[in-house]
């Protein structure tokens with residue numbers, strides 16, 4: 001038992017950051033032994049001399065009752081002793097849910113206030129108890145319990161991933177226009193210049209009244225109208241997370257309602273020229289990370305995907 005205790009103290013000493021003067025043995029007096037320390041001298045015929053005077057723990061407090069992970073706690077204590085210049089001190093550290101550890105603080109100078117740095121402790125709630133040793137068990141002084149909280153290591157927030165330029169294309173799906181079509185000229189392409197902005201989709205030019213269908217299964221998010229731009233338009237949220245816009249539908253041709261589930265191939269509306277359109281066409285946009293009402297989102301060139309659907 002004694003051997004185990006000694007081992008614990010030695011291990012504990014290694015953890016402790018010494019504070020100047022705190023552990024120094026002063027004067028010519030052989031000090032009283034720290035409990036657990038080998039008092040080797042006595043075994044060799046030297047009488048063990050102990051310091052006179054019962055030590056008093058005059059004050060004890062923690063510099064901070066709550067510290068962050070990886071911060072040292074600090075004890076501010078004062079021990080008075082009428083005749084001795086130091087006293088042996090141990091600190092019992094009880095962590096909730098764990099075994100109590102006892103650290104030796106060595107011999108602390110008496111009759112002055114001093115700050116003792118504590119070792120780095122894992123996150124948790126601790127109860128700390130000081131023991132100040134006199135020359136006999138009778139003179140041992142135990143301080144009241146001090147509570148210390150070590151806050152857990154803060155987990156850095158993951159930086160939001162920038163949207164990937166093009167998610168993998170689904171292997172299935174159908175072309176959104178039923179009937180003869182073309183992809184128009186340069187002005188019909190994604191990124192083509194427009195007054196004040198660039199073209200955010202691909203135009204599919206065809207005859208007025210051709211059925212426009214859902215390329216993928218999903219749910220209808222919007223059935224709406226924008227007089228100066230998209231005209232009658234529909235937003236479909238596909239089950240893979242893509243949002244798709246179908247613009248310039250014929251007036252009153254919407255075959256779906258907001259919230260409605262659709263399968264690939266289900267009719268959405270009829271090809272038209274409502275809104276800002278010079279002739280009948282489907283204006284198609286593909287937003288892999290949600291339509292413009294989603295934060296940090298942007299559309300991608302849908303032409304490769306349209307061609308893929310066209311070949312299915």
Ligand SMILES: [Zn+2]
Pocket residue numbers: 199201202203282283284
């Ligand atoms: Zn367009």
